Amino acid sequence: MSGTVNSSPSLREWLLSDRPASRRQARLGRAYVIWRRFSENRLALAGLLIILGLIVVAVFAGQLAPHDPTQGDLRYARLLPPGAEGYILGTDDQGRDILSRLIYGSRLTLMVIILVAIIAAPIGLLVGTVAGYAGGWVDAVLMRITDIFLAFPKLVLALALVAALGPGIENAILAIAITSWPPYARIARAETMTFRNSDFIHAVKLMGASPIRIVTLHVMPLCTSSLVVRVTLDMAGIILIAAGLGFLGLGAQPPLPEWGAMIASGRRFILDQWWVAGMPGFAILVVSLGFNLLGDGLRDALDPKEAGQ
Amino acid sequence: MSTATPIVKGRHGRSRASRRLWSVLGFLVTVVTTFLGLLAITFFIGRVVPIDPALAIVGDRAPAHVVERVREELGLNLPLWQQFFIYLKQALTGDFGTSVLTTHPVMEDIKRVFPATVELATVGTIIGAMFGVPLGVLAAVKRGSLIDQLVRLIGLIGYSVPIFWLGLLSLVFFYAKLQWVAFPGRIDIVYEYTFTPVTGFFLIDAIMQGEWEIFWDVFRHIILPASLLGYVSLAYISRMTRSFMLNELSQEYVIAARAKGLSEARIIWFHALRNAAVPLITVIALSYASLLEGSVLTETIFSWPGLGLYITNSLQNADMNAVLGGTIIIGAVFIGINVLSDILYRLLDPRTSR
Amino acid sequence: MNMLSGKTMRMLLAGAGVTMVMSLAPQAFAASPADTLVIGFAIDDIISIDPAEAFELSTAEVTANSYNLLVRLNPDKTSEVVNELADSWTISDDKLTYTFKLKPGLKFASGNPITAEDVAYSFERAVKLDKSPAFLLTQFGLTGDNVTEKAKAADELTFTLTVDKPYAPSFVLNVLTSTVASVVDKKLVVSKAKPVTPTAEYKYDTDFGNEFLKTGYAGSGPYKVLAWKANEAVVMEANPNYFGEKPKLKRVIYRYMKESATQRLALETGDIDIARNLEPGDLAAVSKKDGLATTSAPKGTIYYISLNQKNANLAKPEVREAFKYLVDYDAIGETIIKGIGEIHQTFLPKGQLGALNENPYKFDVAKAKELLAKAGLKDGFTVSFDVRNTQPVTGIAESFQQTAAQAGIKVDIIPGDGKQTLTKYRARQHDLYIGQWGSDYFDPNSNAETFSSNPNNADDAKTKTLAWRNAWDIPELTKETQSALLETDAAKRAAIYEDLQKKVLADGPFVNIFQQVEVAGYSKKLKGFKLGPSFDTNFVNTVSKD
Numbered sequence A: 001m002s003g004t005v006n007s008s009p010s011l012r013e014w015l016l017s018d019r020p021a022s023r024r025q026a027r028l029g030r031a032y033v034i035w036r037r038f039s040e041n042r043l044a045l046a047g048l049l050i051i052l053g054l055i056v057v058a059v060f061a062g063q064l065a066p067h068d069p070t071q072g073d074l075r076y077a078r079l080l081p082p083g084a085e086g087y088i089l090g091t092d093d094q095g096r097d098i099l100s101r102l103i104y105g106s107r108l109t110l111m112v113i114i115l116v117a118i119i120a121a122p123i124g125l126l127v128g129t130v131a132g133y134a135g136g137w138v139d140a141v142l143m144r145i146t147d148i149f150l151a152f153p154k155l156v157l158a159l160a161l162v163a164a165l166g167p168g169i170e171n172a173i174l175a176i177a178i179t180s181w182p183p184y185a186r187i188a189r190a191e192t193m194t195f196r197n198s199d200f201i202h203a204v205k206l207m208g209a210s211p212i213r214i215v216t217l218h219v220m221p222l223c224t225s226s227l228v229v230r231v232t233l234d235m236a237g238i239i240l241i242a243a244g245l246g247f248l249g250l251g252a253q254p255p256l257p258e259w260g261a262m263i264a265s266g267r268r269f270i271l272d273q274w275w276v277a278g279m280p281g282f283a284i285l286v287v288s289l290g291f292n293l294l295g296d297g298l299r300d301a302l303d304p305k306e307a308g309q
Numbered sequence B: 001m002s003t004a005t006p007i008v009k010g011r012h013g014r015s016r017a018s019r020r021l022w023s024v025l026g027f028l029v030t031v032v033t034t035f036l037g038l039l040a041i042t043f044f045i046g047r048v049v050p051i052d053p054a055l056a057i058v059g060d061r062a063p064a065h066v067v068e069r070v071r072e073e074l075g076l077n078l079p080l081w082q083q084f085f086i087y088l089k090q091a092l093t094g095d096f097g098t099s100v101l102t103t104h105p106v107m108e109d110i111k112r113v114f115p116a117t118v119e120l121a122t123v124g125t126i127i128g129a130m131f132g133v134p135l136g137v138l139a140a141v142k143r144g145s146l147i148d149q150l151v152r153l154i155g156l157i158g159y160s161v162p163i164f165w166l167g168l169l170s171l172v173f174f175y176a177k178l179q180w181v182a183f184p185g186r187i188d189i190v191y192e193y194t195f196t197p198v199t200g201f202f203l204i205d206a207i208m209q210g211e212w213e214i215f216w217d218v219f220r221h222i223i224l225p226a227s228l229l230g231y232v233s234l235a236y237i238s239r240m241t242r243s244f245m246l247n248e249l250s251q252e253y254v255i256a257a258r259a260k261g262l263s264e265a266r267i268i269w270f271h272a273l274r275n276a277a278v279p280l281i282t283v284i285a286l287s288y289a290s291l292l293e294g295s296v297l298t299e300t301i302f303s304w305p306g307l308g309l310y311i312t313n314s315l316q317n318a319d320m321n322a323v324l325g326g327t328i329i330i331g332a333v334f335i336g337i338n339v340l341s342d343i344l345y346r347l348l349d350p351r352t353s354r
Numbered sequence C: 001m002n003m004l005s006g007k008t009m010r011m012l013l014a015g016a017g018v019t020m021v022m023s024l025a026p027q028a029f030a031a032s033p034a035d036t037l038v039i040g041f042a043i044d045d046i047i048s049i050d051p052a053e054a055f056e057l058s059t060a061e062v063t064a065n066s067y068n069l070l071v072r073l074n075p076d077k078t079s080e081v082v083n084e085l086a087d088s089w090t091i092s093d094d095k096l097t098y099t100f101k102l103k104p105g106l107k108f109a110s111g112n113p114i115t116a117e118d119v120a121y122s123f124e125r126a127v128k129l130d131k132s133p134a135f136l137l138t139q140f141g142l143t144g145d146n147v148t149e150k151a152k153a154a155d156e157l158t159f160t161l162t163v164d165k166p167y168a169p170s171f172v173l174n175v176l177t178s179t180v181a182s183v184v185d186k187k188l189v190v191s192k193a194k195p196v197t198p199t200a201e202y203k204y205d206t207d208f209g210n211e212f213l214k215t216g217y218a219g220s221g222p223y224k225v226l227a228w229k230a231n232e233a234v235v236m237e238a239n240p241n242y243f244g245e246k247p248k249l250k251r252v253i254y255r256y257m258k259e260s261a262t263q264r265l266a267l268e269t270g271d272i273d274i275a276r277n278l279e280p281g282d283l284a285a286v287s288k289k290d291g292l293a294t295t296s297a298p299k300g301t302i303y304y305i306s307l308n309q310k311n312a313n314l315a316k317p318e319v320r321e322a323f324k325y326l327v328d329y330d331a332i333g334e335t336i337i338k339g340i341g342e343i344h345q346t347f348l349p350k351g352q353l354g355a356l357n358e359n360p361y362k363f364d365v366a367k368a369k370e371l372l373a374k375a376g377l378k379d380g381f382t383v384s385f386d387v388r389n390t391q392p393v394t395g396i397a398e399s400f401q402q403t404a405a406q407a408g409i410k411v412d413i414i415p416g417d418g419k420q421t422l423t424k425y426r427a428r429q430h431d432l433y434i435g436q437w438g439s440d441y442f443d444p445n446s447n448a449e450t451f452s453s454n455p456n457n458a459d460d461a462k463t464k465t466l467a468w469r470n471a472w473d474i475p476e477l478t479k480e481t482q483s484a485l486l487e488t489d490a491a492k493r494a495a496i497y498e499d500l501q502k503k504v505l506a507d508g509p510f511v512n513i514f515q516q517v518e519v520a521g522y523s524k525k526l527k528g529f530k531l532g533p534s535f536d537t538n539f540v541n542t543v544s545k546d
Helices: A011-016 A023-040 A042-059 A098-134 A136-151 A154-165 A169-196 A199-206 A211-247 A259-269 A274-302 B016-048 B053-058 B064-073 B080-092 B106-141 B146-160 B163-177 B202-208 B212-249 B252-260 B264-302 B307-316 B320-348 C003-015 C057-066 C116-129 C132-138 C169-176 C186-192 C210-215 C260-268 C280-288 C317-324 C329-334 C365-374 C393-405 C418-426 C444-451 C475-485 C490-507
Strands: C036-041 C071-073 C081-083 C086-091 C097-102 C151-155 C158-162 C223-229 C233-238 C251-256 C292-307 C341-343 C382-388 C410-416 C432-438 C510-523
Touching: A011 A023, A023 A042, A023 A274, A042 A098, A042 A274, A042 B146, A098 A136, A098 A169, A098 A211, A098 A259, A098 A274, A136 A169, A136 B016, A136 B320, A154 A169, A154 A211, A154 B016, A154 B264, A154 B307, A154 B320, A169 A211, A199 A211, A211 A259, A211 A274, A211 B146, A259 A274, A259 B163, A259 C260, A274 B146, A274 B163, B016 B080, B016 B320, B053 B064, B053 C418, B106 B146, B106 B202, B106 B212, B106 B264, B106 B307, B106 B320, B146 B212, B163 B212, B163 B264, B163 C260, B202 B212, B212 B264, B252 B264, B264 B307, B264 B320, B307 B320, C036 C260, C057 C223, C057 C233, C057 C251, C071 C169, C081 C086, C081 C169, C097 C116, C116 C132, C116 C151, C116 C158, C116 C186, C186 C210, C260 C280, C260 C510, C280 C292, C280 C510, C292 C317, C292 C393, C292 C444, C317 C365, C317 C490, C329 C341, C329 C393, C329 C510, C382 C393, C382 C418, C393 C410, C393 C432, C410 C418, C418 C432, C432 C444, C444 C475, C444 C490, C475 C490
Parallel strands: C036 C251, C382 C410, C382 C432
Antiparallel strands: C071 C081, C086 C097, C097 C158, C151 C158, C223 C233, C233 C251, C292 C432, C292 C510, C341 C510
């Protein structure tokens, strides 16, 4: 690559230019720097690969799964060990192929994560920005409510909520979402407080914008980036709570191949047929690790100070 | 609940004492409202559960008229808000009603099972800190090295593993196959009816009474579940230790100490770690609180007769008094530990006490 | 701290009454308790051990081993009842009055003598407390107002019971073998009774010692109950005043263990002597293990799927029949319930009077589809299915979900904890429900009354049988069931029950699947351990240990 500034710039140099000519260039440039820092971290890349793999498996579940995930052969294919003919990871107590169930289960896992994120993050964002922007008693009341929810142990609250709402994956998602929003509200509030007295908000105010307009159009967008990182970091936790609920029999309904519920039903066979509970647990570990690696890498890339590098 | 907002420096007009008073008062109001909110939410969750509480009292095979009568006796026909105020009044005096499952007052049950959970979480936290702090320091010192990466991976796996699954597998391995540890429960049935706990913490009781055989038995029961919980807290503690240590190691006094020719080990383990200790205590306290919660699943796997098992058992038997009481206690302990770590932070941190 | 101060401390605390574990005698166990039988058992159904209140299966066993009855079912020959506290009984010619002569000189564990007064008091408190099992006695016309007249002590050793209709004597005697008729120590219970303020619902000024007996003991059986700790253990100790053969072991501990795998592990490591809730896989593993053995006994519990007739689709006779073809009985029998149940499609369990052992239905999708087409449901339909989170019902429900799908029926399983599904079932808000029915006493009427009678199908009916819960309106069958009660000729009575079973089998909303076989794995060190034909005939006093 040429070293002189005046020669026609390569893409890399254009991106890394310290005098970006346009806003787009600046943004892309920043993204590129983040990506470079991110991609230097091999563990983070591995995490990204796992998540991409999860998405691919979920999308192509129909093509990838060798068997029907819900129809088994109770009489002739029950509790077969891994490697049995046609069943790479063995079968469960209903004679269903565990691999196929894991493959279809990835869809449920993705669904839980995505739905929880799109329910909880906006609630947190709304509560946090309103509290932060309005201040005064609105802030006090909203933050007290947030504190109350934070005071609950997440799993115990989710347990009680699912017990109240009735079992089922939708209710589990709702319960997890209800327990997940408070930290987002806190983050959004903290961010909002830093912007509240900034010049540009004052400028917008002077132009006569209503508070609703300011919050939704100007404050909220500024809070999203830190929220996205936090949500990514939380995803592994969401998977684990969902699995915990499934394990306690409060998650998905049978015959849905939810991984936590699969461990619960395989638990009875753990002594002689370890794979029935072993395989789904391993799947949870891998995916949840993937999200953690990804989130960790993202945080380091976005905030190098935190990582101390 | 991280209430660790630094005390705002008061204006000159107000005296230091009154400033402090106000901040303490505000703090108290926060704690009290949070606790009341906790009570209210738990109560309303408990009342919308679509389970007939009367069934829990009379059993599955009771004829219909018996169920009806018990429903009326329980006052389930009163308006909801009235039921809540009755509940609130009683709860504030420590009366959470009677558990239908055990026939004892819920508070009495909690007093009996809570030490088991505390003992488990305490041993878990000790294990977590014992390994987590050195690993974190090591990772910080050897930043970017293979060791650093390894510690990071170990930590992230701890964050990612479903603890109930790891519990199951380790139970099969260490109990069923190797028979290294004991299971289930806290103590062998042989001792259960001869051993009289005093504090409720069996390890301490056994030592106090000089019953070494029992101590060994209790230890064999607690070590596996506590190690699992310890692993989870290790993940958190090692990570935070690393981050605090990195921060300390870049401070000027470290450079000065190096210049003075102090040994590297002394700088790391004595000076830097001592300064990192203040935020670290907060971290350990918070991880302790989360272990109390984490014990719900662990206790289920290990038949550990603590609060987590008590709550799940009660939940399965529609024993809502017990569920609510247990949830409130866990919530209250959560609040308590947060408050405590907050106070500790303020007391110990040189920047805030100055 | 040294041993001495430890002991002193313990004594001080015991004196102050602070002992956490119930004040169990100070004598220490040996490291390996050779005099103690430890049983791993899912005792979480126990809610009270008062015989007048307890109606749960595990409690039945505890009560049977710790209390005595006037007469008891003969475990070796279930068609007869034998004397226990009674020395003899006579029945008046009009079949209304039963007179029991008690054996003289018997004592309760407390040392108080056992008299007819105690028997009468036991009946009185059961009827007046009116807890879950009280209907067993009140069905004979006993009420709070007349019980002291109808069940009374004629003299110190003579007890008379007067019933309201000339029932078949076998019916009355069989009912009297149930645990609610256990005889409690009147003197002891009265001394522990607490005064209560009478209300409109409860007209008496005493609790008849109910609060005490919930966890306490006032009986005369081979073992006395020292303690029941919910979800932890039931501890029993040999009763030195027991009048029969002395129990072989000094102490019996029922240790709460919910899961089969846990019980199996504990049995293998020697932590427990008997595992009582083994599932098929663990049962098979235990039977192959050196030093361990298994035993089994059929029980009077029937597992069934029921179809709520309030659901328009399920109310069609063809659909009811089609469902009976949609269970893969053979596969279930060979896998999920292997060793713990036998396929059984009629409502009377094997061993009871008149029980039919016919299993005409086989898994047959084509036949089911044909029937569904006839009902106008060629394309199938969707139906919800309330299922408890316990095995083997969950496994059976999932299997049924798959086989029903083959006939186009989409089954939506709603898993729930026991109380949750039962709340719905009792309110008739389910579509499909999978449940079990255990005979309340060893007489065909227990099951017939619930499966084939429904005196009033209205939502506010007083009698809520299983037929009622599924809104199955059957006036004819109800009459027939009631007629069997008054039929004193055993053969004719049996014939009525056979007829009822055939009708329910053909047309009823119950898809009966199997009859439970109770199993246990035990250490070969044990001698004399066996399971009885009912839950209240599993005796442990005959067990000894090498």
